[in-house]
Amino acid sequence: MENEATTPAPNAVPTTGPAAVLDLAVIGGDGIGPEVTAEAVKVMRAATASAGDAEITTTEYSLGATHWLETGETLTDEVLDQLRGHDAILFGAVGAAPNDTRIPSGLIERDLLLKLRFSLDHGVNLRPSKLYPGVVSPLSQPGDIDFVVVREGTEGPYVGNGGAIRTGTPQEIATEVSVNTAFGVERVVRHAFALAAERPRQHVTLVHKHNVLVHAGHLWRRTVDTVASEYPQVTHDYMHVDAATIFLTTDPARFDVIVTDNLFGDILTDLAAAVTGGIGLAASGNVNISGTAPSMFEPVHGSAPDIAGQQKADPTAAILSAALLLEQAGRAEAARRINEAVWQDLAARATAGGQAAPRSTAQIGDGIAGRL
Numbered sequence: 081m082e083n084e085a086t087t088p089a090p091n092a093v094p095t096t097g098p099a100a101v102l103d104l105a106v107i108g109g110d111g112i113g114p115e116v117t118a119e120a121v122k123v124m125r126a127a128t129a130s131a132g133d134a135e136i137t138t139t140e141y142s143l144g145a146t147h148w149l150e151t152g153e154t155l156t157d158e159v160l161d162q163l164r165g166h167d168a169i170l171f172g173a174v175g176a177a178p179n180d181t182r183i184p185s186g187l188i189e190r191d192l193l194l195k196l197r198f199s200l201d202h203g204v205n206l207r208p209s210k211l212y213p214g215v216v217s218p219l220s221q222p223g224d225i226d227f228v229v230v231r232e233g234t235e236g237p238y239v240g241n242g243g244a245i246r247t248g249t250p251q252e253i254a255t256e257v258s259v260n261t262a263f264g265v266e267r268v269v270r271h272a273f274a275l276a277a278e279r280p281r282q283h284v285t286l287v288h289k290h291n292v293l294v295h296a297g298h299l300w301r302r303t304v305d306t307v308a309s310e311y312p313q314v315t316h317d318y319m320h321v322d323a324a325t326i327f328l329t330t331d332p333a334r335f336d337v338i339v340t341d342n343l344f345g346d347i348l349t350d351l352a353a354a355v356t357g358g359i360g361l362a363a364s365g366n367v368n369i370s371g372t373a374p375s376m377f378e379p380v381h382g383s384a385p386d387i388a389g390q391q392k393a394d395p396t397a398a399i400l401s402a403a404l405l406l407e408q409a410g411r412a413e414a415a416r417r418i419n420e421a422v423w424q425d426l427a428a429r430a431t432a433g434g435q436a437a438p439r440s441t442a443q444i445g446d447g448i449a450g451r452l
C-alpha cells in the first residue's frame with residue numbers, strides 16, 4: 081500500500097509502507113561491521129514478525145577494505161545502480177586499521193562510504209543522542225540528554241576538493257576546501273527546523289565557526305535566519321563549535337536540535353555518543369529527503385579494528401539504526417518495538433551492574449530480539 085501524498089514529516093522519506101515487502105541492501109563492510117549488521121537484521125526480522133508487518137528481504141553486498149584487497153574495487157557503477165534499486169540500505173562500517181599499510185588511507189572511506197552518501201544524495205544526516213534510563217554517562221550530572229544532531233551529509237570539506245603541491249618537500253602546501261552551497265545548507269537547515277517544530281522544546285542551535293570561517297559561516301547564519309522566520313514557534317541560537325564541545329561535556333541537556341556542517345557534525349557526534357553511554361549505542365541515518373534514492377542507516381562508529389572478529393562489539397547502535405530505518409520506511413510500530421526492546425535491555429544491563437557476565441555481540445542481539 082502506497083503512502084498517501086501528504087506533507088511529509090521531517091524525517092519522512094517516500095516509503096513502501098508496512099504492508100509491502102521491504103527490500104533492503106545490507107553492507108556489513110569491515111571489522112565489526114558485519115558482526116553488528118547481522119544482529120540488526122536479526123532484530124529487524126523479529127520486530128517485523130512481532131508487529132505483523134510484511135516480510136523484509138535482504139541482499140548482502142560485499143564491499144569495503146577487505147573486498148578491495150580481494151578485487152581492487154571500491155564501488156562500481158553497476159553495484160551502485162543495484163543499490164539504488166533497494167528501498168533502504170543498512171550499513172555496518174568500513175575502513176582498515178590505521179596501521180594497515182596495504183590500503184591507502186581514506187580510499188575506502190572516500191571512494192565507498194562518501195561516494196554512497198554523495199551519489200544517493202544523503203543531504204541530511206540524522207544523529208540522535210539520548211541518555212537512556214539506566215545507562216551510565218561519564219558525566220557526574222548529565223541531566224536529561226535528548227538531542228538530535230542534524231548534520232549536513234554531502235558537502236563541507238568531505239567533497240574531496242583539494243590537493244597538494246610540492247608533496248614531500250618542506251614547501252608542501254595541502255588544501256581541503258569546504259564546499260557549502262545555498263541549496264545544501266538550506267535543505268538541511270529546513271529539515272532541522274521542521275524536526276524541532278515537532279519536538280517538545282522546539283529549539284535549534286546552529287553550530288559553526290563563523291568568526292573564522294566567515295564565508296561558509298555567514299551562509300549558514302543567513303540561511304538559519306531566513307528559515308527561522310518561517311518557524312516563529314521554534315527558538316534558535318548560535319554556538320561556535322569549540323564552545324559546543326564545552327557545553328556538550330558540561331551541560332549536554334541544554335541541546336534540542338543541533339544543525340551543523342559535515343565535519344563539525346562528524347566530530348560532535350562521537351563526543352555526543354561518549355556522553356550518552358558510549359559509541360556502541362549511537363545510531364544514525366543518512367537521509368535522501370527527496371526520495372530519489374534509498375536512504376542509508378548505520379551506527380556512528382567505525383570498523384573498530386581493535387575488537388573486530390572477537391564478538392566484543394556492542395550491536396545496539398546498529399540495532400537502533402535499524403529502528404530508524406524502519407521508522408523512515410513507514411514501519412513505525414516495528415521501530416517503536418525495537419526502541420522499547422533496546423531500552424529494556426539497557427535497563428537490564430544497569431540492574432545487573434558489574435554482576436553479569438559480559439555478553440557477546442550475538443548474545444546482545446539475541447537478548448534484544450528475545451524481548452520483541
Ligand SMILES: NC(=O)C1=CN([C@@H]2O[C@H](COP(=O)(O)OP(=O)(O)OC[C@H]3O[C@@H](n4cnc5c(N)ncnc54)[C@H](O)[C@@H]3O)[C@@H](O)[C@H]2O)C=CC1
Nearest residue numbers: 173174175176177359360381382383384385386387393394
Ligand atoms: N561509518 C564508517 O564506516 C566509519 C568508518 N571509520 C573507519 O573505521 C576505522 C576505525 O576507526 P576509529 O577511528 O578507530 O573509530 P571506531 O569508531 O571504529 O573505534 C573507536 C573506538 O570505539 C570502539 N568501538 C567502536 N564501535 C564499537 C562498538 N559497537 N562496541 C564497542 N566498542 C566500539 C573501538 O573498539 C575503538 O576503541 C578507520 O578505518 C576509520 O576510517 C570510522 C568512522 C566511521
Ligand SMILES: CC(C)CC(=O)C(=O)O
Nearest residue numbers: 189190193194346380382
Ligand atoms: C569515515 C568517515 C567518512 C565518516 C565518519 O566518521 C562518520 O560519518 O561519522
Ligand SMILES: [Mg+2]
Nearest residue numbers: 346347350380
Ligand atoms: Mg565519524
